[in-house]
Amino acid sequence: EGFEPPAAKCDAIEIHEHGVRFRVDPAAGHKTGFFLDQRDNRAFLASLAKDRHVFDGMTYTGGFALAAAHGGASRVTAMDLDEEALAQGRRNAKANKLAVDFEHGDVFNKLRSYAKQPESERPDLLVVDPAKWAKDRSGLGAAMHRYADLNRLALQAVRPGGIVLTNSCSGLVSESQFLSMLRGVAMDTRRDVRFVRIAGAGGDHPVAATAPESRYLKSVFLTVGPPNSGPGSEGPPPPPPRGRRR
16 A cells, blocks of 8 residues: 554464464564454365365465364365465464474465376365455556466366365455456366355455445355366367466
8 A cells, every 4th residue: 555554562462263273473474463354264164174185375374274174174285485474384283283284385386286196186175365466556467367377276276076265365356357367267277166155354344335445355265177067168278368477
């Protein structure tokens, strides 16, 4: 938004969310040190996680990863490029006695790697939760191409029949734009994609009637069919997408 908030003066605290403990430093890190707006979506993901192989991409300090492990996931891998956040994620996992494999790396590359593996080795519950990519209107087009790239890889990386939770916290990207992008990606990959739950921020993040950007968080749970299960699978392959690539 173009301004700097005043310096915060407060100590790190421990919070409890749906039976999971998190160490949070409100004066450091992104937002208030924890993405509180994803609270309800973490609870829903935990309800789906039992006995599943889960990958949490752009995990930050392990929010979705720990929720999945607490929900009974058989295996959880979490990845981020922020090494300090990963270190806090490992401490959070240890404090909760939960098994999560935290990896430092590029999620785009990890998804490409999953897509090349046998289906039995791929996650069947996959999360992508990137940072705010559309920071101003001049960058909206590039951000949408980047969202498409990420979600195209996610659909290819998840085990057929699995679930993807994909998110956008860019206020300039409307829900209709985000869903339209996902429909295009489904056509590109020729997957049968079905929206299971279309959600946003928790109830303590109300939307202002005169500011549609305050409906900034889009969180979509979707199921993904195997290759050639979606519309267009009988026709010629679609042309390569245009625009700037990551």
